[in-house]
Amino acid sequence: MEALVQKFIPNAEVRSFQPLSDGLIHQTYKVLVQSNAATQYYILQRLNTAVFKKPFAVMKNLRLVQQHIDSDYSLLLPQALKTTDKGDLHCDSAGEFWRMFVFVENSQSFEIAPANSYIAEAGRSYGVFLGALKNFDANLLELTIPDFHHLQRRYDVFQQKIQSACPQRLSQAKREIDRTCEFYRNCTVDLSGLPLRAVHNDCKLSNLLFDKTSGECLAVIDLDTLMPGTIATDFGDMVRGLCNTATEEERDLNQVSFNIDHYKLLEGGFLDATKSWLTCAERESLAGGAHVIILEQAIRFLSDFLDNDTYYGAAYPGHNHHRARNQLTFLASMLEQI
Template identity: 35%
Template sequence: MTESNEVLFGIASHFALEGAVTGIEPYGDGHINTTYLVTTDGPRYILQRMNTGIFPDTANLMRNVELVTAALKARGKETLDIVRTTSGATWAEIDGGAWRVYRFIEHTMSYNLVPNPDVFREAGRAFGDFQNFLSGFDANQLTETIAHFHDTPHRFEDFKAALAADKFGRAAACQPEIDFYLSHADQYAVVMDGLRDGSIPLRVTHNDTKLNNILMDATTGKARAIIDLDTIMPGSMLFDFGDSIRFGASTALEDEKDLSKVHFSTELFRAYTEGFVGELRGSVTEREAELLPFSGNLLTMECGMRFLADYLEGDVYFATKYPEHNLVRSRTQIKLVREMEQRADETRAIVADVMETTK
């Protein structure tokens, strides 16, 4: 839902902005929150209406963001800069909506599609460096913002519930996609079982490591800031690696309708692995290294079944632009997983090689 200009100007007036507001326009293509770019006769800002249906505990979500950004700044890292309200709060509830403002990070760019391996290698380095930072962060300070976020077996139960209900009679039109996710059920518990029995270490993770959540310097191409900190909470490093591969090692956009354009690139997989493992080599366990290639499969299947479940439920979670949008997204994920499965020997060899050369 977008707001009128008059309403948005009124909302912006609740925050301690420098300069007079001259314009507010929709910005970006995020699935969850509603984002606007605020221009003033001084700095620019990002204004967001947070999705309280997905993040109901706004106070603790913003406390997480405040804690993490303060720790990053203390280490000299560029990060999101929260602009407080005129009363000093980190967010405001206005007319039933939860709103926040960040300073716009100038002279940066982000990518929805990897233009070349060097960019993806830099992304891997940036998320690996961020993982190193999080390793020193006390997880007990953080609130879980979305329960079971990367709990794939739980997501699968949600998917089966959506299928059983079939509220909008859509299941008949996507039986091959349904069958794909049902047929992989024996793979979904691998990481959660490892976290449960201790064979996979519990870490503090970003949990939404899409390429477009890194701001790159517009001149040097180097990563400057990791954004979208709403899902930082305890999890597995495999979640962060796998989600990056899901999004970035694809040759097409997440919602590409023409599946002939959608391929899993092992060249991009290698580039990201070199960057990510290069930063984390000293802390990657043997079991994590063994599962790095599979984590791409797992997170792609998890996201794909979430897209399909949302399609079956009437598109209530992810923002859509047309009725079959989530179904299209689900199909791209299936195409990627099938190619990941075909090239499993190659990705295992890549991880082994990178682990060896970065000792």
């Protein structure tokens, strides 16, 4: 561990380190480092190149955004350290890529909002972040995960998985397959005419750091999926994570529904931060973005179940099948209310 840290901080001494389990993709550690008589926490992270096949593109996008955002930006950006040879990443002897960030002190993140005030704050904070990029040329960003939010292509893959799935899994998921196909056929949302913007693409609550004392958002983090996209899908991500009365892991579907009060809080916070620049078409697309993102995630879970859980993995038999049922129930409840 110390040898890795020294690729970013010469002569550093590692006093302690602990794995962080919050991130599902990368291998992440919180490291206490002493250097030149100063002691400070950092985040050391090994990139998952099975998911992010172009790690240098990930870091290039981050640097471009850092250069664009001006001093009026009220939140913190992830502060990545350079390696000792002035690079963005260190490649170890096993071919693994590592990076290091300054740890944001007195901060915390949440999987579930501890109070309603955090929902409005999440909407406001992502709105502030997107507003800082409103004039950025999204075409400068590299695609770190191609077709990340592309409903038609996700559905095409889903159809392929139906054709190749084993008969047992097809039988188990028949009702959800039929229901997903019906939702897709009836989906009339068209986001193609919206402005192409630099967007986060993973706007979940856990990608925000909150001040432990005040509860205000300090930073938007995890910019690895920063790519060209639409405001609608970023808002849809927020809705998927913050407006379900249960988590996506809930198996009791009676507990799963769309929380309209949370939606109003989220939308209010978001629009408060974006009202000066959001176009009319973008404002009108927000609910449609939620429709697309929730359906897309149901398709992804069900596709993975049919593909023997090769992408998300499964903690128990039928895990991704249950996740898909959860999202389809959530979507049906949302469409009844907005």
